[in-house]
Amino acid sequence: MRHRSGMSTTRVKKWNPYCIRHSAITDDSDHLPEYALKKKVRWTMNSKQGNRYIKNNMGDELKNKILEHSGIKVTALAKPQMVARTCGSCGYINKLESKFCENPTNGCHYPQTQLALDEIKAAEDSKLQVLRNEIVETKAAHQNELEMLNGQIFMMQQYFKSYDEKVESYHEKVEQYISQQNREEERRRQIYEILRKDNPGWMEPYLKTLRGPLTKEDRKRLMAGAAGCSTA
Helix, strand or coil: CECCCCCECCCCCCCCCHHHHHHHHHHHCCCCCHHHHHHHCCCCCCCCCCHHHHCCCCHHHHHHHHHHHCCCCCCCCCCCCCCEEECCCCCCEEECCCCECCCCCCCCCCECCHHHHHHHHHHHHHHHHHHHHHHHHHHHHHHHHHHHHHHHHHHHHHHHHHHHHHHHHHHHHHHHHHHHHHHHHHHHHHHHHHHHHHCCCCHHHHHHHHHCCCCHHHHHHHHHHHHHHHHC
16 A cells, blocks of 8 residues: 555564564474573573463474465475495495495495494304314314324233233243253253262363264263263
């Protein structure tokens, strides 16, 4: 509408700097609880000033239902999706499908996804299982070698025991033989002594036999000596 003087009669809402604070508090009342709102705008906890803002707080869900009832369809904002992954070790920005860090400068190779961590864990478990199997096999092999060595030691002990028994039996036989030889030697000595006393010079023909073949005279003397020994 225009006044007769030609000036517009449209009414304009008054504005002042406080409107900025009022709008900010109104927006915060949709997201912050009462105590947080009062602390932010420096109100005391028993202040009733926040009721003019908080009582009008309807929340996004209630607002959307009111708008839908009025025929206004509100399209939900799409949630932000990741397009890259930042390495937690070196800070390099990797592609979303990268399971490990692809930093070309330092070769970080840090796992970026849970799947990569599971693969690393599975590989470590596999290596650990291989080591356990090797330890068990080595222990079994050492046990078998120990049993074989114990068996060989037992056989050697039995062999040496039988060898000692044989040596002892041989020693006894040698002692018996030596004692027997001593007795025989003593018997010969006694016989030689008797022959020397009864038939002096009887050994001369015997000694001649050691020097050369026997003659007829030597044979006769030996026969005579033997006959004399038998009569004695």
